[in-house]
Amino acid sequence: MKLGFAEEYTNNVKLDKELILNSKTGIVLNSGIHPYITVDNLLHFLPSIDIEFDQYESGKTYNNYSESRNRVDVVMFNDSLYQCILDGTTGIQPDTNSNIWLLTNKESLVIKSWIEKVKDKAFSDLYLSKRLINSQYIYENGESNVALPNNxxxxxxxxxxxDYITIVLNEISVQATTTNPISLYVINRGKLVDTLTLHPKNGELFFEEINYSFSGPGRWIFAIDSREVKTNFGWVDELKHDGFICYPVSGIGDTPESSKFTYNNVSNGFGFNVSVSLNSDSYIKYNFQNFTSYVKACFEYMTLLMFSANSHQRSNRTENGINKDMLLMETKDLDANTSVKRYFQELKEAKKVIQKSFDTQIGYEGGFDVEVISV
Known part of the structure; x- marks a missing residue:
C-alpha cells in the first residue's frame, strides 16, 4: 500500500508521481488531518535539501530506491534527478524507460524519508517487529535400531x-547409526529448496546447530535418504505446538522433490530445536489498508511533534503563523480531541485488527513459553 499526498496548492514544488495519490491508490496522508500539515509546512521543517547526488554511470548496477533507501540509487542525468524503481538495473539511461526510472526531485525525496520514519514507528507501535511466539525442543532419546521404510x-x-510467521530450526538431531555425513533435503511445494549436511554420531542424541529459517505457504519437508536410526516409535501429536504444526513423513520416489510423502504419527529418529516468530514484513505489506486510520493518525502526531520541536532548526513558522501553544496542546493533551488522543485511539483499534488476524496462540498480547518436551 502506497503512502502519499493528494494534490494541493500550498507550494510551487511538484511532487513526483510516486507521492501523488488518491484514496483508491493508497493512503493519502494530507487528507482529513490537522490543517497545519501541508506540503509547504513540511518542506520548511524537514532537513535541508542542499545535497548533491552522483551522476548516472552506465556500467553501474542500481536497485529500487524505495526498498534500498540508499542514496546511490538516485542519480543525476542531464540536469534532472531520477530514482531507480527496479532492482538490478544496469545500462538503461534514466530518460528512456519510465518503468525503471522515476523522474523526481529533492523535495520529494526528503518527504519520502519522513514517511519512512512514520512507517518505522507504525511497525514498532503495532508490535509487528519480529517477535518470538514459541521456542522448544521436540525429540526422543531413541534406543532401538530400526530401518526406516521407503526411499x-x-x-x-x-x-x-x-502464514505470517517465520520458523527457525536452530538445531537438528538425526540418530542415524553412522558417522558419515548425510544430506538433509529441504522441499517446499514440490521443489528442492536446499540441501543441508548433517553429521550424526552413530545413534547418539546429538543436536547440531543449523539455524535454518523459512516462511511462506505450503508444507516444508526436511528429509533424508531412509536408513537405520535409533528410535522408540514415540507417538507424535502434530497439533500440540503453538504457531506451527509438525509431523513425521515417509516418501517414495526417485528424487526427494518428486517423491510422494505420506503422513505418520510415530517418531523416526529426528529431533529439533524450533523457534517461531511473527513475520511482520509480509503482514504489513498485504494488510496495510486495514491500518489507514492509524497510519494517518501516526503521521499527523509525528509531524506536529516535529513542528513543535523544530528539530532541524530550519523554520521560524512557530513564531509566525503556527501557534506554539496549539502545537503543545495537540501533542500533549489527552483529554481534548487532540492529535495525540486520536493517535492512541487509532493505535488501540489497529491492535484489535491484528488480534483478529491470528489464532489465539499467536495473538498480539501475552508472552511465550520455553518448553523442553519429548515426542
Whole structure:
C-alpha cells in the first residue's frame, strides 16, 4: 500500500508521481488531518535539501530506491534527478524507460524519508517487529535400531493459524547409526529448496546447530535418504505446538522433490530445536489498508511533534503563523480531541485488527513459553 499526498496548492514544488495519490491508490496522508500539515509546512521543517547526488554511470548496477533507501540509487542525468524503481538495473539511461526510472526531485525525496520514519514507528507501535511466539525442543532419546521404510524419511513443518510467521530450526538431531555425513533435503511445494549436511554420531542424541529459517505457504519437508536410526516409535501429536504444526513423513520416489510423502504419527529418529516468530514484513505489506486510520493518525502526531520541536532548526513558522501553544496542546493533551488522543485511539483499534488476524496462540498480547518436551 502506497503512502502519499493528494494534490494541493500550498507550494510551487511538484511532487513526483510516486507521492501523488488518491484514496483508491493508497493512503493519502494530507487528507482529513490537522490543517497545519501541508506540503509547504513540511518542506520548511524537514532537513535541508542542499545535497548533491552522483551522476548516472552506465556500467553501474542500481536497485529500487524505495526498498534500498540508499542514496546511490538516485542519480543525476542531464540536469534532472531520477530514482531507480527496479532492482538490478544496469545500462538503461534514466530518460528512456519510465518503468525503471522515476523522474523526481529533492523535495520529494526528503518527504519520502519522513514517511519512512512514520512507517518505522507504525511497525514498532503495532508490535509487528519480529517477535518470538514459541521456542522448544521436540525429540526422543531413541534406543532401538530400526530401518526406516521407503526411499526418504523426514518431518514436515507448517504454519498454524497464520502464514505470517517465520520458523527457525536452530538445531537438528538425526540418530542415524553412522558417522558419515548425510544430506538433509529441504522441499517446499514440490521443489528442492536446499540441501543441508548433517553429521550424526552413530545413534547418539546429538543436536547440531543449523539455524535454518523459512516462511511462506505450503508444507516444508526436511528429509533424508531412509536408513537405520535409533528410535522408540514415540507417538507424535502434530497439533500440540503453538504457531506451527509438525509431523513425521515417509516418501517414495526417485528424487526427494518428486517423491510422494505420506503422513505418520510415530517418531523416526529426528529431533529439533524450533523457534517461531511473527513475520511482520509480509503482514504489513498485504494488510496495510486495514491500518489507514492509524497510519494517518501516526503521521499527523509525528509531524506536529516535529513542528513543535523544530528539530532541524530550519523554520521560524512557530513564531509566525503556527501557534506554539496549539502545537503543545495537540501533542500533549489527552483529554481534548487532540492529535495525540486520536493517535492512541487509532493505535488501540489497529491492535484489535491484528488480534483478529491470528489464532489465539499467536495473538498480539501475552508472552511465550520455553518448553523442553519429548515426542
Amino acid at each position: 526418504y524419511s523426514g518431518w514436515v513443518f507448517e504454519s498454524k493459524g497464520s
